[in-house]
Amino acid sequence: MVSYDVVVIGSGIAGASLAYFLSRSGFKTLVVDVKPFERIGDKPCGDAIGKHHFDELGLEAPPDDVIEGYVEGIDVYSPLEKVKYRVVGEGYEIHRVKYTKYLLSEAINRGVDFWGETQGVEPLVKEGFVVGVSVWVRGKGKHEVSSKILVDASGMARAIVRRLDDKWPVREDIDQKDLNIAYREVRRLKKEIEEPEILRIYVSKKIAPGGYWWFFPYSKERNVVNVGLGTQGGMNYPNPKDLLHQHIISREEFAGSEVIEAGGAAVPTRRPIKTLVWNGIAVTGDAAYAVNPVHGGGKGSAMLASWCISKSIIHALETGDSSARSLWEANICFNRRYGAKQAALDIFRLFLQKLSDDDLEYGMSRKIIKEEDLNEVSLRGDLELSVVEKAMRLLAGLSRPSLLFKLRRVAHYMSDVKRLYLNYPEEPEGLLKWYEEVEKLYSRFKEEIS
Ligand SMILES: Cc1cc2nc3c(=O)[nH]c(=O)nc-3n(C[C@H](O)[C@H](O)[C@H](O)COP(=O)(O)OP(=O)(O)OC[C@H]3O[C@@H](n4cnc5c(N)ncnc54)[C@H](O)[C@@H]3O)c2cc1C
Incomplete structure (x- = not known):
């Protein structure tokens, strides 16, 4: 049997970045993917990524030739598209492959x-530890590979963990219901796009129930756009491709446009998996649900999860102990x-999914949450109670006080759950009890907003 220190199943952004981080350590590492090398990273995506993700991990900015566009901010539009919030921030439209x-x-x-062209089939388990994996190599058949640590980076396939x-x-x-089913097309428009450095997100329950639709220009070309739509899973909503065509591609700006690429996939939009590691195994990227639950961006957080995992793997290999501890x-x-x-x-996402288009239009037009607060929510996951209290005083006497009361409860829950995660158990033995608390908090919240 072939032996490696680390075997990584899947080479999307999570697996490839893990390989990149581990490669500096000199440990014997194997990465396998069902795709051939030429198609690595090829999956439907909006292709947006914030610059801060690279800064935080000490990574060089992506080279210019892999960038489709430079981003300076995002406009978020209300359901009637009458109100728009601008959240300023640098980023890229990146060529995923x-x-x-x-x-x-x-x-x-x-x-x-x-x-390449190698499928991870099943983890090999011995005495409570993952000790390797069986793989299917195209043209060569089944092999077993031993590992000290096996990593599932297979995206939503979750090819390894689901076999445990x-x-x-x-x-x-x-x-x-914690999935978003998303579909996108890359299109060349007949006309140049105004302000191509600004990405656009449109919230509308009618058009994209439980999600949103987006218009992300590739600013380098000026008339190419990544346009897509995501809906909440498990709700029997119409197919996102049909919704996109019915409500968006039928608009005047798409007349005569040409499709360059098209495709869809599911995105996990929930809190992270309860643990990224156990005996002899780690899980990263979409397979670990490491995705922003509100906007569904998962590339930056996949790289972060892989960075954290790489440090633990190096520690485990150096000490010769690949246990969960x-x-x-x-x-x-x-x-x-x-x-x-x-x-x-995730709390905020559950709340947003319950709001009607009228509530959203009202909340945005009255600036119940202002642009700077939205920025704070998206950067830090904080909805400051003082902000909500201020809005309650200012808007006292107006219609829909219940919306403000709900928002106050949401702010409380967000801060409680954040505190719980910041007090993550120091050792594996504390995991079960801690997770019971997390589950209780979410059930209470879901009951309250239902
Ligand atoms: C339509 C859409 C739009 C999105 N827009 C954005 C966006 O604008 N910005 C953003 O940051 N995120 C976005 N996301 C989310 C983002 O694409 C994912 O979070 C990210 O790509 C996850 O990377 P990953 O490496 O974990 O998984 P993946 O990219 O899915 O990679 C998994 C890899 O594992 C391989 N694999 C699967 N099973 C096996 C197996 N059994 N054996 C071997 N290999 C296997 C696959 O071939 C693949 O290469 C979007 C997602 C969708 C669907």
């Missing part, structure tokens, strides 16, 4: 092995930097 291949190539140059017994805490299946720091690292905010944003 070129950037993922860039990360993987850097790792390969430093000694990481890559097997459900007593393993790294296997936590997802409720369909030895890998545990990955959870603390991720939750402090992102998971706590993600869990708070």
